Amino acid sequence: MTIAIVGGGIAGLCFALNLHRRGIECRVFERVALVKELGVGITLLPHAMREFKALGIDAELEAQGIENLESCFYNRFGQLIYKEPRGRYAGYELPEVGIHRGRLHLTLYNAAVARLGADRIILDHRCTGVTQDADGVDVHFETANGARTMRADAVIACDGVNSAIRKQLYPQDEVAFAGINTWRGVTRHKPILTGRSYIRVGSIHTGKMVIYPIVHDVDGQGNQLINWMAEIQGDNLIKNDWNEAGKIEDFYHIYKDWTFDWLDVAAMIRNSEMVLEYPMVDKDPLDQWTFGRITLAGDAAHPMYPRGSNGSAQGAIDARTLADCLAKESSVPEALKAYEAARLGPTSKVVLTNRSNPPDFINIKVEELVGDKPFDDLDRYITQAELQKMSDDYKKIAGFALPTPG
Ligand SMILES: Cc1cc2nc3c(=O)[nH]c(=O)nc-3n(C[C@H](O)[C@H](O)[C@H](O)COP(=O)(O)OP(=O)(O)OC[C@H]3O[C@@H](n4cnc5c(N)ncnc54)[C@H](O)[C@@H]3O)c2cc1C
Structure with missing residues (x-):
């Protein structure tokens, strides 16, 4: 066969x-x-790592990426809504790993060439x-x-x-394009929060940012390579072109005032090494x-x-x-x-x-309940247990709820 x-x-x-x-x-x-090292960051959840372990490349991938310790949800005013431990820190046998997409791809490609032979990967x-x-x-x-x-x-x-x-x-x-455009980039930056935090800020209605590190000590001075993705939904947005480089001026206005005591998002965008644009599409x-x-x-x-x-x-x-x-x-x-x-x-x-109901629905829900403004006491609107349930419900659908075997 x-x-x-x-x-x-x-x-x-x-x-x-x-x-x-x-x-x-x-x-x-x-x-x-x-085959070149292209793209920016990608996060490998424990059920992805389980598949890579079965192929004998999980350790190699982990060594090239960053093991996430926690997942954090903030509103666009920089206030923490909810956080939870991830991967091994949450009791999984396998880690959650942020990694450069090009490194993941090259690892798979090199393994395939080594095992099947170069004449099989054409x-x-x-x-x-x-x-x-x-x-x-x-x-x-x-x-x-x-x-x-x-x-x-x-x-x-x-x-x-x-x-x-x-x-x-x-x-x-x-x-199918439902009016959500995204821009992605990577910035050399000192470690943010724990240096192993996967961070979602804001909502697609008023501006959302996903931020996570993908390379430790990228310059020998302790800075990390930080992957970020800006997302916004609008009624009249023209679909981004995934073949084009992104332009900061197309989305910077949304984030220009996002300067929190734990991160200057605007500066992180300005200092990006490159920007790619993507439409958020599915079928x-x-x-x-x-x-x-x-x-x-x-x-x-x-x-x-x-x-x-x-x-x-x-x-x-x-x-x-x-x-x-x-x-x-x-x-x-x-x-x-x-x-x-x-x-x-x-x-x-x-x-x-x-x-x-993606995981960032947590941020959308809080914005709906509180309004587009800072909150004093989030528990008045929604409890941490309710937020945890939203996160856990997604894990069940996606197939990585505990106890996922490693
Ligand atoms: C912005 C963005 C962020 C993402 N972040 C994550 C994340 O954090 N975690 C995660 O798990 N997933 C993430 N994903 C999803 C993930 O990248 C995809 O699900 C995954 O790449 C799918 O793999 P694939 O091999 O099916 O397709 P692809 O990775 O797209 O590979 C398709 C391959 O087919 C080749 N090809 C195309 N047409 C032809 C043709 N006619 N003949 C021969 N070859 C062809 C292409 O060159 C390419 O090499 C993200 C996706 C996007 C767009």
Whole structure:
């Protein structure tokens, strides 16, 4: 059996590593010609780390990132609403890790090349479509040297939110934009709060900022590389273009007065090394991912708002589940159907919850109750137990509520 994996991102590479462990042959086809350390930060929750541990790369990832100690929620006046311990500090066997996205990707890529062989991770192959018959699938590519077609027993589309294969299966497929734009950057800064704190400030209605460290002592002077993401929702916002560099003047006005005694947010934005712009987009959950010998996984199957640090975990769980099904079921179409049956329901719930009740709903709720002003006594509006329940409810939907086994 040969499996063609289209897309060498988080899901595609996790899938290749999972298949390799089960002795199933595969090839990854990635459109970029060169793998580089791109992007900014990403947070790996304990259930993502569980998947990486099963692939034997958890220690390497932890060593390159920062283990989070706590998650903190503040209003836009810098007042603490709620905080809770995270990862091992909350009793999980595995940590929650903030890491540079490029380092995560390179770690997966290097592991795949080392274990499967460089000839199995094929770059410069942009998939343009698939055609299947009773015995297999032809996968069509554009490469620098022209068009090429490969034959496989199954094709797994791990080609991300703008998946070409999903578009072929669902020609009307489009991303859904509900008016939330984001800008991301990284700033060298002295450690904020504990130096291991994942911080959400404000709400998408009046301006939200997510802040967490991804590299310790980046300059030999004790500064950390701080990842930040600004988010704002508006009725008339034009969708940001994810291919463009971001411009500070497009969003700085929202944060210019955010100078708290524990952080000068405005200065952190001004001192950013780079700014990227993204639209916050997802897609409505599908009823079907598997069509004979073709299926979808990762963001190609269930792109979700990045509001719960959860997309990579879901892609990695897809990868393990699909590899298990292929190892167990007698026929490829049955394996792909069994995978869909196991994963479509749970991931659809996460997609919808990330729209309606993501973790930062804690900040939105407090802003609704208190109004857009500082509070004197938060307990008059909502208790810490109620806030904890909101956080715990999200963990259940996303699949990392305690006691998640490590
Ligand atoms: C702003 C932002 C912040 C996020 N933060 C977090 C976070 O903190 N924690 C978390 O867990 N998740 C986070 N996510 C989500 C996470 O990044 C995704 O869920 C994850 O990257 C999905 O992996 P994937 O492999 O499915 O897709 P991708 O990582 O997008 O990989 C797709 C791959 O397919 C390749 N490709 C595309 N088209 C083709 C083609 N036609 N032919 C061949 N190759 C192709 C691409 O080049 C790419 O390498 C965030 C997402 C965004 C946008």
